[in-house]
Amino acid sequence: QVQLAESGGGLVQAGGSLRLSCAASGRTFSRYAMGWFRQAPGKEREAVTYINYNGGSTYYADSVKGRFTISRDNAKNLVYLQMNSLKPEDTAVYYCAAGKGSYGSTFLSSYDYWGQGTQVTVSS
DSSP, X not given: OOOEEEEOOEEEETTOOEEEEEEEOSTTGGGSEEEEEEEOTTSXXXXXXXXXXXXXXXXXXTTTTTTEEEEEETTTTEEEEEEOSOOGGGOEEXXXXXXXXXXXXXXXXXXXXXXXXXXXXXXX
């Protein structure tokens, strides 16, 4: 069982930055791929980025490539999402997720555990 808790969301102006953190419980964190997803009002939840179990491989959606960076610290059971050059269209609830498959996926069904989400609002 893994419990996830996101933090770091908030209100920021366009062009600004935020860093989201996701703290995971459990001793097997390093075995999981970790993903960040987001869901805007009236839209489906979508994959933003994911990182494999040891941090050696990452994926980014085209919409965030070059602006967002995912990283993880397996010693501290933490995963981060650094978001730079934020745009109003990045406004959403951001969720972290843990998947037992070690390499990650853009599919929601590949993830076994989810956090409660943290709101990110980017004003124009």
